[in-house]
Amino acid sequence: MRKILVTLKRVVDYNVRVRVKPDGSGMAVEGLKMSINPFDEIALEEALRMRERGDAGEVVAVTIGGDESQQQLRTGLAMGADRALLAKCEGELQPLTVAGILLEVARREEPDIVIMGKQAIDDDCNQAGQMLAALWGRPQATFASEVQLDGGSARVTREVDAGLESIEVQLPAVITTDLRLNEPRYIKLPDIMKARRKPLEILSVDELGLAAAPSLQPLGYEPPEQRQKGVLVEDVAALVGRLRERGLVN
Amino acid sequence: MSKVLVVAEHDGAALHPGVARVVSCGLGIQPGGLDVAVMGQDCAAIARQAAGIAGVSRVLCLDRAENARPLAAAQAPQLAALAQQGYSHLLGPSTTFGKDLMPRAAALLGVPQVSDIMSVEGERRFKRPVYAGNAVLTVEAPAERIVVATARLASWQAAPEGGEGAVENVVLDVELPDHTKWLELKMPETERPDLQSASVVVSGGRALGSADNFSLLYDLADHLGAAVGASRAAVDAGYVSNEMQVGQTGKIIAPELYFAIGISGAIQHLTGIKDAGVIVAINKDPEAPIFEIADIGLVGDLFSIVPELKAALEDS
Numbered sequence: 001m002r003k004i005l006v007t008l009k010r011v012v013d014y015n016v017r018v019r020v021k022p023d024g025s026g027m028a029v030e031g032l033k034m035s036i037n038p039f040d041e042i043a044l045e046e047a048l049r050m051r052e053r054g055d056a057g058e059v060v061a062v063t064i065g066g067d068e069s070q071q072q073l074r075t076g077l078a079m080g081a082d083r084a085l086l087a088k089c090e091g092e093l094q095p096l097t098v099a100g101i102l103l104e105v106a107r108r109e110e111p112d113i114v115i116m117g118k119q120a121i122d123d124d125c126n127q128a129g130q131m132l133a134a135l136w137g138r139p140q141a142t143f144a145s146e147v148q149l150d151g152g153s154a155r156v157t158r159e160v161d162a163g164l165e166s167i168e169v170q171l172p173a174v175i176t177t178d179l180r181l182n183e184p185r186y187i188k189l190p191d192i193m194k195a196r197r198k199p200l201e202i203l204s205v206d207e208l209g210l211a212a213a214p215s216l217q218p219l220g221y222e223p224p225e226q227r228q229k230g231v232l233v234e235d236v237a238a239l240v241g242r243l244r245e246r247g248l249v250n
Numbered sequence: 251m252s253k254v255l256v257v258a259e260h261d262g263a264a265l266h267p268g269v270a271r272v273v274s275c276g277l278g279i280q281p282g283g284l285d286v287a288v289m290g291q292d293c294a295a296i297a298r299q300a301a302g303i304a305g306v307s308r309v310l311c312l313d314r315a316e317n318a319r320p321l322a323a324a325q326a327p328q329l330a331a332l333a334q335q336g337y338s339h340l341l342g343p344s345t346t347f348g349k350d351l352m353p354r355a356a357a358l359l360g361v362p363q364v365s366d367i368m369s370v371e372g373e374r375r376f377k378r379p380v381y382a383g384n385a386v387l388t389v390e391a392p393a394e395r396i397v398v399a400t401a402r403l404a405s406w407q408a409a410p411e412g413g414e415g416a417v418e419n420v421v422l423d424v425e426l427p428d429h430t431k432w433l434e435l436k437m438p439e440t441e442r443p444d445l446q447s448a449s450v451v452v453s454g455g456r457a458l459g460s461a462d463n464f465s466l467l468y469d470l471a472d473h474l475g476a477a478v479g480a481s482r483a484a485v486d487a488g489y490v491s492n493e494m495q496v497g498q499t500g501k502i503i504a505p506e507l508y509f510a511i512g513i514s515g516a517i518q519h520l521t522g523i524k525d526a527g528v529i530v531a532i533n534k535d536p537e538a539p540i541f542e543i544a545d546i547g548l549v550g551d552l553f554s555i556v557p558e559l560k561a562a563l564e565d566s
């Protein structure tokens with residue numbers, strides 16, 4: 001039976017507006033509501049559906065981060081993951097480092113498929129899945145909106161700028177999710193209770209003995225340029241008048 | 251002296267208009283030279299188009315059967331090999347093509363990637379958006395390593411035509427994996443301008459209520475020669491297809507004129523349009539956040555306003 005690894009990143013909930021700290025040294029995230037990165041929730045949902053269809057056996061959720069990320073793993077377990085793995089390390093992580101750690105995890109776990117989000121909504125990098133696929137020497141199917149498994153391969157429909165592209169990848173492979181792949185389920189109370197008894201293994205990243213990956217040095221954050229609030233017009237005639245004044249329409 | 255290699259996106263027939271924008275970004279580094287790599291099959295004509303962009307020194311044409319379709323698994327190793335031939339920077343577009351390919355190449359080169367460059371602050375120093383555009387981060391790429399990056403197209407003007415770069419064929423001895431197979435590309439048929447390069451865009455949101463009702467916007471758009479876009483809610487509801495989505499996870503656009511019709515203005519949508527010239531919002535809720543950034547707002551029911559607007563534009 002296929003084994004599926006799903007990555008879950010702990011991020012500020014997408015409904016919360018995050019602001020730059022006054023001194024520009026980072027984002028003011030203290031005390032904000034934290035959640036699973038929305039794309040990763042979709043990744044987990046897809047893995048669970050594979051298992052429920054009989055296309056997969058075990059679903060393992062992986063997070064790289066501090067102890068507080070156990071919260072997101074417990075949520076993943078409540079959603080239905082069979083077990084969870086926390087690769088523990090502190091500090092800001094960049095995608096190349098994440099990919100290097102995931103490679104070690106993939107070597108230990110030997111999954112048939114790794115499903116990741118296409119993008120973390122905090123750093124907005126859109127890199128980690130592609131980087132893992134490169135380091136692992138395996139195929140990547142990014143921005144998936146449909147996945148069909150067939151023996152040792154997967155047929156994936158990808159959301160690309162021009163439309164919908166389909167590719168076939170041999171397993172093991174890395175798949176990254178787009179928003180329309182599925183709609184994640186809601187968690188029921190009994191599932192939260194059950195999740196407490198599911199295994200959550202903690203692995204120290206230091207013990208993996210990874211060489212530090214080169215990284216980008218953050219020099220400072222600033223708020224984006226604000227657009228000026230414009231005018232409200234009374235009616236269509238006034239709107240067209242304004243557009244004509246600016247030479248935007250005939 | 252830095253030397254930049256730009257990856258050309260194309261569809262097998264024509265160069266993507268974003269290439270000239272990535273060239274602009276590359277020239278911002280003030281390099282000693284800027285080359286363009288075209289990976290394709292029978293791609294001589296595309297290479298000549300790339301050579302016509304001002305500022306391009308050379309176009310390197312990697313013509314081979316495996317490049318008939320852009321598969322990152324096959325193209326990343328070629329790019330990584332080429333980039334190691336004396337380049338300090340490897341740049342691609344922040345399109346689905348570039349987002350798929352560049353991180354794979356970066357990892358093969360063992361370096362981090364700078365995604366979505368908005369501005370160049372130095373040879374290795376760049377600004378990029380994070381948190382759905384709620385902040386701008388300045389980063390410095392590690393010294394003595396090749397810089398791999400994507401350029402946020404809406405932040406860059408296209409470099410003009412008029413270049414006279416040389417075209418060279420390059421044969422690389424790189425073994426390519428065969429674990430990935432291209433199957434098909436389904437493109438919706440449309441005669442309308444491309445969303446990412448159109449100067450006018452008319453977008454609709456959940457308020458349109460159905461696929462049929464979107465014809466209201468198509469009529470207006472056709473009258474204006476505009477492209478049509480949508481919020482994620484409209485795409486999710488199945489009113490329009492995915493490639494029309496504008497925003498953090500859709501397309502980032504910068505038209506001269508943008509109409510947001512029945513769109514509330516969620517941060518994920520706004521990040522896709524904040525470089526637009528003039529934003530017009532039509533929404534029945536005067537408190538909708540879209541009015542906070544719209545240049546011209548009109549409060550009311552789109553189902554009466556849009557036909558009225560089209561009629562008003564017609565009598566001129």
Ligand SMILES: Cc1cc2nc3c(=O)[nH]c(=O)nc-3n(C[C@H](O)[C@H](O)[C@H](O)COP(=O)(O)OP(=O)(O)OC[C@H]3O[C@@H](n4cnc5c(N)ncnc54)[C@H](O)[C@@H]3O)c2cc1C
Nearest residue numbers: 455456457481482483497498499500512513514534535552
């Ligand atoms: C990770 C993530 C990424 C996302 N990425 C994107 C993205 O790239 N792009 C994107 O757009 N969204 C994105 N979203 C979704 C975003 O958060 C909003 O849910 C979405 O933009 C809302 O779409 P909407 O404005 O069409 O719908 P709504 O928020 O439902 O707004 C509809 C608006 O129409 C108005 N209205 C209703 N009836 C009428 C009428 N008759 N006449 C005039 N006005 C009317 C209402 O007042 C309301 O303001 C993302 C969300 C997440 C979690």
Ligand SMILES: Nc1ncnc2c1ncn2[C@@H]1O[C@H](COP(=O)(O)O)[C@@H](O)[C@H]1O
Nearest residue numbers: 007008064116117119120125126127128
């Ligand atoms: N610290 C992390 N722990 C687990 N998964 C991660 C982590 N960072 C990134 N990922 C995964 O990589 C995807 C892409 O992240 P990014 O390249 O940072 O945009 C995310 O959607 C996650 O699935």
